[in-house]
Amino acid sequence: MPLLPQPRLDGQRVEVKGRPVPFSFWPSRRGRRHHGLQSLLFARDPWLVIARAVEQECEAPRRREALACLQQSKDFFFAATSAGVVAARPLALYYSFMNVVKVFCLLRGARATFDQAQHGISEQRTPGAGELVGAFLRAFPSVPAHSANNFDEFMQALGGNGLPGQVDYQLPILLPQIVPGHRLWGQAARRDERFIAIHDLQFWHNPNTQTMWLNLYFIADDLSRLGVAQQRLLDETQLAGQFRGVACDNQFQGRALLCFEQVAEHHYPGGYPADEFRPVIDPIRNRIWVTVATVSPYRRYYVYLAPPAEQTSVLPQLLSIYAITFYLGSITRYRPHHYDAITEGPYGAWVQEFVNGQPLQFLYLLASEFARQDITKPSIL
Numbered sequence: 001m002p003l004l005p006q007p008r009l010d011g012q013r014v015e016v017k018g019r020p021v022p023f024s025f026w027p028s029r030r031g032r033r034h035h036g037l038q039s040l041l042f043a044r045d046p047w048l049v050i051a052r053a054v055e056q057e058c059e060a061p062r063r064r065e066a067l068a069c070l071q072q073s074k075d076f077f078f079a080a081t082s083a084g085v086v087a088a089r090p091l092a093l094y095y096s097f098m099n100v101v102k103v104f105c106l107l108r109g110a111r112a113t114f115d116q117a118q119h120g121i122s123e124q125r126t127p128g129a130g131e132l133v134g135a136f137l138r139a140f141p142s143v144p145a146h147s148a149n150n151f152d153e154f155m156q157a158l159g160g161n162g163l164p165g166q167v168d169y170q171l172p173i174l175l176p177q178i179v180p181g182h183r184l185w186g187q188a189a190r191r192d193e194r195f196i197a198i199h200d201l202q203f204w205h206n207p208n209t210q211t212m213w214l215n216l217y218f219i220a221d222d223l224s225r226l227g228v229a230q231q232r233l234l235d236e237t238q239l240a241g242q243f244r245g246v247a248c249d250n251q252f253q254g255r256a257l258l259c260f261e262q263v264a265e266h267h268y269p270g271g272y273p274a275d276e277f278r279p280v281i282d283p284i285r286n287r288i289w290v291t292v293a294t295v296s297p298y299r300r301y302y303v304y305l306a307p308p309a310e311q312t313s314v315l316p317q318l319l320s321i322y323a324i325t326f327y328l329g330s331i332t333r334y335r336p337h338h339y340d341a342i343t344e345g346p347y348g349a350w351v352q353e354f355v356n357g358q359p360l361q362f363l364y365l366l367a368s369e370f371a372r373q374d375i376t377k378p379s380i381l
Contacts, residue, residue: 007246014203023201026372028274035274042378046367053370066106073099094329101154109157120149123330131338135171173313177320181353188346198301205273211265212273220256236305286316292364294379
């Protein structure tokens, strides 16, 4: 194996008031003169966080519609997660997600109203194929002069470019893109794991050149356990060209670490790097997966290994959860006996984990997008 290049000279951790800046998609907030560190927000009720963002930031002509959709979403969510609700849970969850997605798009997107909006995706199945493993979702782009397609509008509001045209997403390609329950998917599909935990993400800079970049650290034996070489990691996570492996002597509890350094350096004028995190984070936002926890470290970050043939179907994390929920809600509504068959089949444990475990994950992750701040549930109520 060739020697790895040395990391950049004169690099050091980005600090604010002597404290290294922990990674977040929103590590800082605007202050009077400069950005200051932003803390984790504990919230027993993420719906209040979302409502506050709508009331403070949503344009007045959209606010009434947004708040009405939010109330519907909340009611559907409580119905779906109530004790004893089993058969209708996927359908109620989808309608909850659909309405809160409309709220998010009214706040962050370009569409002024979602009157007459359509789902924007339809459930399809390859002729002769079985449910789930033979299913796919057909997604349709919005047309500016016509009614909105929710799926495409959500994709755009999350920072994407939207659908280039009609696109089909195979369910077997979407299923492994969910972090919780991923090993259940691997057992059912008889496939290797695809998520690799990121040990640490660190902001680095060179104060002499006023440039900043991001370093990703992995525990070496997490890769070797799965037989994943460093170049394969970069290729299959679609980070090749954005990051490069560099020499690293760091360890964690006696385990060697691997370091990947962001290739492009961002120049921050004015000598204060905390003002300029966005250009460093945005290029990789949709290549990082997150789980929310009620105990420290409260956020775990992952990369996803996608085979080359599947990479065009890798969706942003929230969008893949939304798409699968649509599929499960659709068969629950139109073919409930097929949903029963799925839960009794090889993917049954995965489906149950998804339906029971994803609602709060989706809600807290989306609440964080609304607030532009990490939100989590306190462990002691």
